[in-house]
Structure formats: structure tokens, C-alpha cells
Amino acid sequence: MADLTTNSASSVVLMTRIKAGYGLIVFAIGLTLLQYAGALPTWLHRLPDAAVPPFADWLNAIFNFVKDDLGLLTLTRFLTEGLEVLLDTTANLLFGKRRWPNLGPIPWSAIAATAAVVGYYLGGWRIAALAGGTFVWTALIGQWDIAMQTMSVLVVAAPLAFAIGLGLGILAWKSPGFDAVLRPILSVLQTLPFFTYLLPAVIFFKVGPTAGAVATIVYAIPPMILMTTLGLQKVSPEIVEAGKMSGCTRWQMLRHVYIPAARTEILVGVNQVIMLCLAMVVLTAFIGMPGLGAKLLAMMGSFKIGRSFEIGVTIVLLAVTLDRMSKAWVVKLPEHFERGTSFWVRHRFLLLALAAFVGFTLIAQVVPILSEVGRKQSWSQGKEIDNLIKGFLAIEAVQAVTGSIRYVLNIWVLNPFREFLLSIPMPAFVMLIAGAAVLIAGRREAWLAAAFFGLVALTGWWDRSIITLYSVLSAVFIAILLGVPIGVIAARKEKRAKAVLLVCDTAQTFPSFIYLIPAIMLFGITATSVVMSILIFSMVPLVRYTIEGLRNVPAEMTEAAEMSGATRMQKLVNVQLPLALPTMAVGFNQAIMFAFFMVIIAAFIGTQDLGQELQRTLAGTDLGKNFVLGICVTLMALTFDMVIMKWAEEKKRRLGLG
Amino acid sequence: MDRPVISAKNVWKVFGRDPKGYLKTMPDGRSFEDIRADGYIAGVRDVSVDVARGEMLVIMGLSGSGKSTLVRCFSRLHEITSGTIEVDGEVIGDLSEKELIDLRRSKMGMVFQSFGLLPHRTVLDNIAFPLEMRGQDRHTRRARALEVIKLVGLEGREDYFPRELSGGQQQRVGIARSLAIEPDIWFLDEPFSALDPLIRRDMQDEFLRLQGILGKTIVFITHDFDEALRLADRIAIMKDGAVEQCDTPDQIVMNPATEYVARFIEDVDRARVIHAGALARAGQLGEGAPVDSRATVKQLAHQLVNDQRAIIPVTENGKAIGAMSRQDALDILLKVG
Numbered sequence: 001m002a003d004l005t006t007n008s009a010s011s012v013v014l015m016t017r018i019k020a021g022y023g024l025i026v027f028a029i030g031l032t033l034l035q036y037a038g039a040l041p042t043w044l045h046r047l048p049d050a051a052v053p054p055f056a057d058w059l060n061a062i063f064n065f066v067k068d069d070l071g072l073l074t075l076t077r078f079l080t081e082g083l084e085v086l087l088d089t090t091a092n093l094l095f096g097k098r099r100w101p102n103l104g105p106i107p108w109s110a111i112a113a114t115a116a117v118v119g120y121y122l123g124g125w126r127i128a129a130l131a132g133g134t135f136v137w138t139a140l141i142g143q144w145d146i147a148m149q150t151m152s153v154l155v156v157a158a159p160l161a162f163a164i165g166l167g168l169g170i171l172a173w174k175s176p177g178f179d180a181v182l183r184p185i186l187s188v189l190q191t192l193p194f195f196t197y198l199l200p201a202v203i204f205f206k207v208g209p210t211a212g213a214v215a216t217i218v219y220a221i222p223p224m225i226l227m228t229t230l231g232l233q234k235v236s237p238e239i240v241e242a243g244k245m246s247g248c249t250r251w252q253m254l255r256h257v258y259i260p261a262a263r264t265e266i267l268v269g270v271n272q273v274i275m276l277c278l279a280m281v282v283l284t285a286f287i288g289m290p291g292l293g294a295k296l297l298a299m300m301g302s303f304k305i306g307r308s309f310e311i312g313v314t315i316v317l318l319a320v321t322l323d324r325m326s327k328a329w330v331v332k333l334p335e336h337f338e339r340g341t342s343f344w345v346r347h348r349f350l351l352l353a354l355a356a357f358v359g360f361t362l363i364a365q366v367v368p369i370l371s372e373v374g375r376k377q378s379w380s381q382g383k384e385i386d387n388l389i390k391g392f393l394a395i396e397a398v399q400a401v402t403g404s405i406r407y408v409l410n411i412w413v414l415n416p417f418r419e420f421l422l423s424i425p426m427p428a429f430v431m432l433i434a435g436a437a438v439l440i441a442g443r444r445e446a447w448l449a450a451a452f453f454g455l456v457a458l459t460g461w462w463d464r465s466i467i468t469l470y471s472v473l474s475a476v477f478i479a480i481l482l483g484v485p486i487g488v489i490a491a492r493k494e495k496r497a498k499a500v501l502l503v504c505d506t507a508q509t510f511p512s513f514i515y516l517i518p519a520i521m522l523f524g525i526t527a528t529s530v531v532m533s534i535l536i537f538s539m540v541p542l543v544r545y546t547i548e549g550l551r552n553v554p555a556e557m558t559e560a561a562e563m564s565g566a567t568r569m570q571k572l573v574n575v576q577l578p579l580a581l582p583t584m585a586v587g588f589n590q591a592i593m594f595a596f597f598m599v600i601i602a603a604f605i606g607t608q609d610l611g612q613e614l615q616r617t618l619a620g621t622d623l624g625k626n627f628v629l630g631i632c633v634t635l636m637a638l639t640f641d642m643v644i645m646k647w648a649e650e651k652k653r654r655l656g657l658g
Numbered sequence: 659m660d661r662p663v664i665s666a667k668n669v670w671k672v673f674g675r676d677p678k679g680y681l682k683t684m685p686d687g688r689s690f691e692d693i694r695a696d697g698y699i700a701g702v703r704d705v706s707v708d709v710a711r712g713e714m715l716v717i718m719g720l721s722g723s724g725k726s727t728l729v730r731c732f733s734r735l736h737e738i739t740s741g742t743i744e745v746d747g748e749v750i751g752d753l754s755e756k757e758l759i760d761l762r763r764s765k766m767g768m769v770f771q772s773f774g775l776l777p778h779r780t781v782l783d784n785i786a787f788p789l790e791m792r793g794q795d796r797h798t799r800r801a802r803a804l805e806v807i808k809l810v811g812l813e814g815r816e817d818y819f820p821r822e823l824s825g826g827q828q829q830r831v832g833i834a835r836s837l838a839i840e841p842d843i844w845f846l847d848e849p850f851s852a853l854d855p856l857i858r859r860d861m862q863d864e865f866l867r868l869q870g871i872l873g874k875t876i877v878f879i880t881h882d883f884d885e886a887l888r889l890a891d892r893i894a895i896m897k898d899g900a901v902e903q904c905d906t907p908d909q910i911v912m913n914p915a916t917e918y919v920a921r922f923i924e925d926v927d928r929a930r931v932i933h934a935g936a937l938a939r940a941g942q943l944g945e946g947a948p949v950d951s952r953a954t955v956k957q958l959a960h961q962l963v964n965d966q967r968a969i970i971p972v973t974e975n976g977k978a979i980g981a982m983s984r985q986d987a988l989d990i991l992l993k994v995g
């Protein structure tokens with residue numbers, strides 16, 4: 001009986017929710033129609049400029065206060081000195097910048113050989129070949145110096161991010177109060193578009209590698225904190241008690257019990273730190289940091305597709321190498337040596353790595369090609385690839401295909417959709433979003449969604465925000481049309497699913513920048529390329545979660561459907577897809593997050609959205625505007641995240657999959 | 659009589675938001691369920707036990723009855739909510755952090771159900787860990803660790819990592835580690851429960867052998883009655899955090915204090931538990947060849963059936979301590995009453 005009443009009570013709540021949702025949507029449609037009829041006053045269509053509070057100025061005032069009056073700038077400039085010494089050292093060692101210790105550059109062959117030995121130690125021949133091969137490729141293709149410019153920041157930023165993340169993680173784990181303060185900051189940091197990291201870094205730290213390193217470090221810290229706390233919390237209570245009973249002091253507990261026992265999670269954190277650092281180091285090209293990213297940006301800008309492609313391959317190889325090596329480290333467990341094993345055998349890898357390093361360094365003194373690959377000697381085929389691609393694109397059939405895709409997309413899909421979104425009056429748009437949120441998630445989410453979009457409107461960047469949203473939505477929509485079927489087909493066979501998942505995993509380690517290359521290759525520097533690059537980028541999580549969702553449907557359920565004589569299609573539509581939907585929603589959510597991320601990078605191609613404005617702020621010092629723009633992106637992204645995740649959780653609970 | 663090594667008086671351990679405050683205002687006689695209804699969990703309820711020097715106290719009870727919690731109170735891994743616990747005459751609740759660490763470093767060893775080994779350390783380093791923590795130099799701790807490794811029969815495995823060992827071997831490492839500092843008091847929390855039955859038997863034999871050599875004061879937790887009978891001097895039976903009865907195995911089997919204990923021992927073969935000594939009545943003498951007080955009724959089965967005497971003298975270490983009624987013993991053997 002009690003059950004019945006709560007049931008009917010909840011269905012009443014549901015009914016009012018549905019009513020409220022449709023009510024909002026109908027009202028929004030009404031407003032829009034009024035606008036079309038020309039009967040809506042303009043101040044209801046868009047917020048008048050006079051009503052937009054000068055958020056940027058306020059923020060600037062706060063920043064200036066913190067920067068000058070509180071003396072933060074002095075502090076950061078002071079910190080910069082130390083960082084600069086580190087960066088100069090690595091820059092000298094890796095690519096021979098004229099700074100202390102004036103030893104470098106280390107010959108490329110020595111680095112490649114050492115990397116191969118480390119790779120062998122961590123994961124056998126495959127990783128050895130991958131690591132060695134990556135560096136050999138980089139040298140031979142003539143990109144050693146720019147790659148080392150990137151690496152010189154990475155090898156400083158990653159350890160620092162690791163150390164800071166570990167320290168903060170330990171603090172958060174020790175002190176619930178600190179944790180409570182830290183957590184919300186972290187979740188905001190993780191949704192802030194990376195551009196909001198760049199400008200403060202430039203302003204508070206010196207332009208160039210230092211600012212790049214700072215932005216990179218800040219960007220990579222949050223996951224390290226989270227993994228550290230997670231790992232420490234998961235240490236088995238018996239191990240903790242064993243430590244206490246062994247008479248450990250607090251420091252000994254941490255040093256000898258907790259941290260070693262949380263090794264796996266901490267190393268997973270290391271992997272994430274390295275990958276995020278690489279992604280960010282490449283992106284620091286936007287604030288003028290030299291390296292692979294900057295070169296890629298320049299090459300794409302002048303449409304040198306061949307060279308862009310080669311740089312892309314280098315970045316991808318580096319990403320895969322770093323990812324595989326750090327993952328191999330996670331699973332590498334210590335092996336014992338038999339008694340009486342000699343020093344040489346116990347430390348054979350260390351000795352081998354040393355030997356390789358010293359050996360190649362010495363040989364390189366005599367054989368110059370092993371020390372440096374000159375411009376003339378490099379194997380770069382940039383021009384040839386350019387010609388090849390140009391030739392390919394010039395083929396009539398290809399031109400017809402890309403041309404018609406572009407035409408259809410632009411004229412029939414993208415432009416009308418964009419115009420339509422822009423034509424909706426702002427209040428109607430907010431209502432639509434709130435209505436959808438109330439239908440999909442719930443009342444709380446609807447209020448928040450309305451508040452978030454309301455704030456976006458208040459910033460005065462409404463049109464550009466809508467254009468951003470339009471790029472995201474259209475790209476994700478097409479990504480669903482393509483990605484879900486791919487996932488469904490891949491999920492059918494175990495082997496195929498594994499292969500596709502591996503591809504997705506690998507693709508996810510690529511710095512997002514890379515995804516621009518194929519898009520620009522096929523569609524040139526056009527709006528279609530923007531959508532295309534977002535599309536490719538956001539398809540990865542969609543395919544991935546579709547496969548995982550489908551493969552995790554409990555076997556008894558599909559078997560039950562088979563026993564009742566369902567065809568494969570019926571089984572898919574009636575059993576598998578509904579059950580996989582919550583998981584797929586997570587993928588959908590990630591796709592949208594990725595798309596928001598990519599849309600800003602793609603703005604480099606030339607768009608009219610927030611990304612474009614954001615990139616423009618980087619040239620100046622308008623920190624306030626930079627933040628306002630970043631927050632617009634964050635607010636929209638958060639709205640989707642909140643609504644979709646709530647729906648997925650709810651659904652999972654109701655399906656009893658939680 | 660010696661002072662007890664561990665002496666617990668009216669110990670309470672309540673889990674929850676404000677256990678101390680709750681316990682202060684809690685009316686007398688609240689049961690485990692009542693306390694749970696108030697939003698708290700009574701891990702240990704008003705327990706008073708003493709453990710004498712060299713004694714082996716076995717704590718028994720179903721899972722969740724508070725055995726582990728009680729033992730963790732003895733070693734102050736848990737702070738008790740009320741009551742006092744003395745170890746060697748010192749109230750451990752009053753020790754400073756440093757004193758507590760010193761106590762653990764010098765007097766206590768503990769063995770855990772799932773071993774609690776540090777996965778990144780070799781067998782040798784795991785065993786030497788407590789020594790390392792108290793700051794002994796490398797050489798001494800290595801020498802001592804090798805000594806205990808020999809004691810538990812793990813020679814040749816010194817450089818292995820825990821995951822390279824079988825469950826039984828891992829628990830030997832756990833035992834060796836707990837013995838490395840030569841503790842006076844040894845806590846074992848279901849040390850053999852995670853092992854296969856055959857290995858468990860081996861480990862029990864091994865444990866008895868060690869105890870024969872070392873003669874430590876032991877608190878041993880198990881939920882296996884057979885194990886308890888093989889090992890115990892006294893058994894404490896726990897239910898819902900309270901000790902229902904704490905006595906020798908013979909007494910528990912012959913005179914269960916509560917309904918619960920009676921049910922608990924229902925399926926036990928009493929003939930295997932009860933010793934002649936427990937049946938002997940002082941003052942009676944009997945005639946003829948005596949039986950040894952440490953023999954169980956089961957062991958005497960043959961003699962009991964064939965003997966014609968009504969009362970049989972019982973001796974302990976060769977000295978007469980009384981005599982037992984043959985009929986009583988036969989009743990136990992034949993499961994009458």
C-alpha cells in the first residue's frame with residue numbers, strides 16, 4: 001500500500017514535470033512565432049547592450065587588484081625564475097639552447113637508443129621498437145629540434161604537475177575540509193576550456209616556454225589529485241593496520257605503506273599527467289610557444305598539408321609512445337632475482353641504458369649524422385605529399401564528392417540550422433533549454449540550465465555562444481548518425497569490438513590538434529572543416545561507449561530474447577539498445593564535451609564563434625574578456641553534462657544496472 | 659596469581675556519528691538491535707575479559723559478532739568508546755601516540771586474515787618491516803628476519819614478492835612479520851580462514867609447533883569451532899558485540915551459559931571436547947589404573963566400554979586429582995542427554 005502511494009505520488013510529480021516541460025516549450029515556440037511575425041519587441045529578442053553588465057571590466061578590476069595590489073605578480077615572477085632555470089637547462093640539453101649547463105644538444109641517436117632500452121625494460125620488444133622508432137622517425141624527418149622544444153617543456157611540466165598533484169592529493173585525503181574546498185574547484189577547472197588557462201599564464205608568467213609550462217602544469221594537475229586521493233582511499237584496511245601494528249609513525253605510514261600500496265592509481269595518474277601535458281604543450285602554440293604545435297599551426301595556416309601531416313604523425317607517435325610506456329609502467333610488477341644474482345644482472349637494464357646513451361653519444365662525435373640530421377639530409381617528403389594531395393583533390397571525382405558534401409552540408413544543413421538557432425529569441429531559447437532539461441532530467445537541472453543560459457545571455461556574447469552551440473550540436477548530431485551504427489556493427493563480434501576499441505583508445509591519446517589535419521586536407525580552410533574536425537574528434541567516445549554499452553548487456557537478457565524468437569534486428573532494437581542506452585548517453589555526453597573543446601581549437605580555421613574571440617584575446621591582455629568567454633563555454637558545457645548525466649543515472653537505476 | 663597481560667573492563671565500541679555522546683545518554687539494557695535503530699552500530703558491547711600470561715584465548719562467533727573489533731580495541735587500532743583496557747598494567751587509552759607506537763614496536767604482533775602484506779616489498783623486506791620502522795640497522799634486521807624466515811619454513815623464498823607465493827606461504831610471511839620484533843602478545847585475526855582446508859590443517863599444526871617453542875600470550879580469532887578446540891585454553895563466544903561466555907572448552911560444552919551458546923555448540927561432538935580432567939570430582943578416589951586428565955572422552959572410548967568400574971581415578975601429571983563416573987563419560991560418548 002505504501003508502495004502504491006509513493007508510486008502514484010511519483011507519477012504525479014512526473015506528470016507535472018511533463019506538463020511544465022511541454023508548457024515551456026510551447027511558450028518558447030509561441031515567442032519565436034511572434035518574432036517571425038515581427039510582433040516581438042527587439043529587447044525581447046536580444047538583450048539590449050545597455051542591459052549587459054560589464055563583467056569583463058569587473059573581472060579585470062579584480063585581476064588587477066590581485067595582480068598589483070596584492071602583489072601576486074611579484075610572487076609569480078619570483079616563481080618564474082626557478083622555472084626558467086629548469087626550462088633553460090632542459091632546453092640546452094635537448095636542443096642546444098645557449099644556456100647553462102651548455103652541454104647540449106644530446107645527439108638524437110643517444111636519446112633514441114636510451115628510449116628503446118627503457119621501452120624494452122617496461123614492455124618488451126614492441127614498446128622498445130615503438131619508442132626507438134618514434135625518435136628515429138622524428139630525427140630523420142627533420143623535426144628533431146621542434147620536437148625537442150616541445151619535449152623540453154614536457155619533461156619539466158609533467159614531473160612538476162605530478163609532484164604538485166600528488167601533494168595536493170595527499171592533503172585532500174588527509175583533510176576533509178581541504179577536500180571539500182578543492183573538489184568544486186577541480187570540477188570547474190576540468191570543464192574550463194584550455195584557453196582560459198593560457199592567458200592568465202601569459203600575464204602572470206613570462207611569455208614563452210615559462211607561460212606554456214605553467215599553463216600545462218595547471219592543466220594536468222586535477223586528474224593527478226583525483227587519482228592520488230582515490231588510490232590512497234582504496235588501500236586495503238588490513239595493510240594499513242599491518243603498518244600501524246608494525247609501529248609506523250604517521251610519516252612512515254605515508255611513505256612506506258600508503259604511497260607504495262596506492263602505486264597503481266598513482267601511476268595511472270602519471271599516465272594522465274603525461275598525456276594531458278602533451279596535449280596542452282601542443283596547444284600552447286596559441287600563445288606563441290615554439291615547438292611541434294606552433295609548427296603545425298604555421299603549416300596548416302599556409303595550407304602546407306604535407307608538412308602538417310608529417311608533424312601530425314610525429315605528434316601521434318610521441319603520444320602513443322608516451323601513453324604505452326607509462327601504461328606499461330602501471331602494470332609492470334617487480335620480479336625477484338634468485339639468490340646470488342650478480343650486480344650486473346640485477347641492474348642490467350640500467351647499465352644497458354647507460355651504455356646505449358654513452359655509446360651513441362661518443363659515436364655521434366665521429367659520425368655527425370647520428371648527432372644531427374641536417375635540413376638537406378632529412379627525409380621529409382612535404383612537397384611530394386602536398387603534390388600528391390593536391391593531385392588527389394584535383395581529381396574530378398574527388399572534387400565532386402567533397403564539393404557536394406560541402407554543398408549539401410552547408411546549404412541544406414548547416415546554414416539553415418544556424419540561421420534557425422539564431423532566429424530564436426533569447427528568452428525562448430532559455431525556455432527551450434529549461435523545458436528540455438525538465439523533461440529529460442528534472443526540476444533542479446531545469447532551474448540550473450535556465451540560470452546557466454541566462455548568465456550566458458547576460459555576458460552579451462549570446463550570438464557567438466549560439467554559433468558555438470550550433471557547431472557543437474550539428475557536429476555531434478552527424479557523429480551520432482555515423483558513430484552509433486559503427487559501434488553497433490563493431491559490437492557484434494568480440495574480435496572486431498576489441499580492435500575498434502583499441503583504435504578508439506589510441507585515438508583518444510592524440511592531442512586534439514591532430515584532428516584538424518584530415519579535415520583541412522579534405523575540405524580546406526572552411527566552415528565545413530570545423531564541423532568535420534569536431535565530428536571526427538567526438539565520434540571516438542560515441543563509438544567507444546556504444547560498443548561498451550552493447551557488450552555489457554547481460555547475456556541472460558539477450559538469450560531470453562533469442563529464445564522468444566526475436567530476429568537480430570528485433571533483439572537489437574528491443575533489448576540491447578534500450579539497455580545500452582545509459583552507457584551510450586555517457587559517450588554522448590563525452591562527445592559533446594569533446595566538441596566544445598574542439599570547437600575552440602577549430603576556431604583557428606576562422607569561425608565566428610566564441611573560440612574566435614577567445615583566440616583574439618590571447619594576443620592582448622584582456623584577461624576579463626578571456627574569462628567571460630571561457631565561462632560562456634563552460635556554462636553551456638556544464639548544462640549538457642548535468643542534464644545528460646542525470647538522465648543516464650536515473651535510467652540506469654530504473655533498469656537496475658546501477 | 660600473575661597480573662593478567664590484557665585486562666578489559668566494560669569495554670564498549672560504538673560506531674556512528676557521535677558514539678561517546680550517544681553512549682553517555684543511552685539508557686541501560688539497550689540491545690544490539692535497539693542501538694542499530696538509533697543509528698549506531700555496537701561493535702563491542704560491555705565486554706570484560708582478562709588474558710593471562712602464556713594463555714591462548716580464542717574468540718569465536720559468527721561473522722559480524724565483533725571479534726575483530728574487540729581485538730582491534732586491545733591493540734588500540736580502534737579507540738574504545740568507554741571502559742578501560744590495560745596491557746601489562748598500563749591503560750592503553752592514556753598512552754601518547756609515541757608511547758603507543760613504542761608499545762606496538764616492542765610488545766605486540768598481529769596476523770591478518772588476508773595477510774596485509776606490502777605488495778611492493780620482498781618477503782625479507784616485509785618481515786623486516788617492523789624492525790626497519792623502529793630504526794634498526796640493515797644488518798641486524800636482515801639477520802633477525804632470516805631467523806624468523808627459518809622458523810616459519812620459508813627458506814629460499816626471501817627475495818620473492820608476495821604475489822609470487824601461495825596463500826599458505828603468504829600467511830607464513832604474515833606470521834613471520836608479526837614475530838620479527840619478538841612480541842609478548844600475539845593477535846591473530848582469523849589467520850587461516852582464507853586458506854584451503856588441507857593447508858589450514860598444516861598451518862594449525864605449524865602454529866601449535868611455534869607456540870610450543872615460543873609460549874606467547876595469544877588472542878586468536880576464528881569462526882571455526884574445530885580450530886578453536888584444537889588451540890584454545892579458553893574460548894570466548896561473542897554475539898552482537900557481547901561476550902556470551904568465556905570459559906574452557908570443556909565447561910562451555912558441558913555447561914553452556916546461554917541459549918545462544920547451547921545452540922552454537924549443538925553440533926559439536928562433545929566426546930572430542932570433554933577431557934577426563936573436567937569430569938573428575940575431587941574428593942573421590944576410585945580404584946585401579948587411573949586415566950590421564952588430558953585424555954578426551956573419545957580417546958578413552960575403548961576403555962570406557964570395556965571397563966567394569968563405576969568410578970575411575972584421574973591423574974594430572976601423575977598426581978591423583980579425583981575420579982570420574984564412568985556412566986557420565988559413557989553418556990557423553992553415546993550422546994545421551
Ligand SMILES: Nc1ncnc2c1ncn2[C@@H]1O[C@H](COP(=O)(O)OP(=O)(O)O)[C@@H](O)[C@H]1O
Pocket residue numbers: 673674699700701719720721722723724725726727728
Ligand atoms: N569501521 C567501522 N565502522 C562501522 N561499523 C563497523 C566498523 N568496523 C566494524 N563495524 C561493524 O561492527 C560489527 C562487528 O564487526 P567485526 O568486528 O568486523 O565482526 P567479526 O570480526 O566478528 O566478523 C559489524 O556489524 C560491523 O559492521
Ligand SMILES: [Mg+2]
Pocket residue numbers: 725726727847848
Ligand atoms: Mg573479522
